[in-house]
Amino acid sequence: MQIKVYSTLTRQKEDFQTFQPGKVGMYVCGPTVYKPSHVGHMVGPVIFDTIKRFLSYLDYQVNFVVNITDVDDKLIVESKKQNTTVTELAERVTADYLSNLKKLQVTGIDHFPRATHYIGEILSMINGLIEKGFAYASNGDVYFDVSKDDDYGKLCNRDPEQLEAGARIEVNDRKRNAGDFALWKGAKPGEPMWDSPWGPGRPGWHIECSAMSMKLLGESFDMHGGGLDLQFPHHENELAQSESYSGKTFARYWLHNGLMKTGDKKMSKSEGNEIVVTELLKKHQPETLRYLLLSSHYRSPIEYSEDRLLELRRTLDSFYRFFDRVKRICGKSFYDVSTPLKFVPAPKGHSAFMGEIYKLRDAFLDAFADDFNSGGALGTLHEFLTTLNRFADQAKLETAEGNPGAKGEFLSAVTVLREITQILGLFIEPQESAGPQGNNQLMDGVMRLLIDIRADARKSKNFPLADLVRKRLAELNITLEDRPDETGWRVGP
């Protein structure tokens, strides 16, 4: 299977090839930890976590790094505002970030390097850049000299000459060119600082990503990701300083995810329109958010809205109902169906039904292999659902007529579904609020009682009473489902 990747560097889809056979180095820019994460911060991690799952499924060994920038002007300002230290603030916000990722089933990140843990690497890289003539010290600061880098601007099509015309660049007479950017910033009193050959100070914004990615993934690695808003200046500068330093290709593919929007505008801390993840998760389950992030192509912007989340929840509910059905048929929870995250070709001599299932799996994988088109892949997920439900209906698996052979086949198909949902990182474990059944014994008992009373009423054709029970339960947001041999119930419409 040939994977295609769109790279910002070439602005086209390319055949995916790794530097080392079977191994993938992946670096994604994480947050500056000065404010709790908002929904936009989850986009990259969820997308790239899914990409890693997919690549692992195809037997690649993926090393996935997401940095934490824990020293920066904004941290200094915010910590003063909160009357705390930079360290305390950074730790608190990092904990929030990590816990959100965990809830969203972002489990594939191998390293979360902190900028402050790599000061040594940063200093030696700056030193190297100065020695090679790409950087210069100036009054306690160190700047990267864009005029020394022939292909500066290649990622975003920026002409360094024109940067001067921008006039939005900070005026600073310590710089030689308007486009020069700080590798090291001299510290003012009271600011976090580390000793350096140029005096006490702290790293500039971009250098930590270069230093940490090189340390953890090598001078050349395969994929570099981040939000579209990081293309310039962050990634441009990161690329420039890295390749100037090593003389090698820094990252082969640059992938930029679309930005989360609220009310037609980009969601960002500076716009002040951000939806804080922990707030959102008070009203919606994490899986709904993960589903939202995967429902469109990663390069498109995603419109955030409450209605959309509610709509997607309805979509997910049909999966949860199906899982309930699986349990009734197979006596086994979908969540306990175990299958390795590994591609295995379809066995020979399968039934027509399993043929359909494998065809759907192929469609899913083809969509995903084409620039990680999760939206297209999700389309086939729904076709899985319909195909499986149809089979269960036709083979009458929930009645005495359902034969064991058909049930076995059904379970095989469910296993294939499980296989691909693992790639998506969906339906990994039951969602707390998704359970169609209550989770306490008293409730179960009372419901059993009401259902039995209603069953008696139905048997004696006392439909007004039967309907009254159902109607009153509906008013309590409980829905009854009469199935061939029993009546089930769930909370919700």
Add this chain to the structure above:
RNA sequence: GGCCCCUUCGCCAAGUGGUAAGGCCGCGGAUUGCAAAUCCGCUAUCCCCGGUUCGAAUCCGGGAGGGGCCUCCA
């Protein structure tokens, strides 16, 4: 002013040269005592105008509308 990107059914969203996946909503049918759930069926020629081609939502040119970046930002 410069650099990118987007515009597909009421809403969301795949499709990047061969005659429009999927989801939500809606409608009809099967099933049901009636519902619910499930299944089956129905609902678009792709912002506009030119061009290339046997053939374009898909390529090229122009126009309209929207978004991102050029300052911190996932």
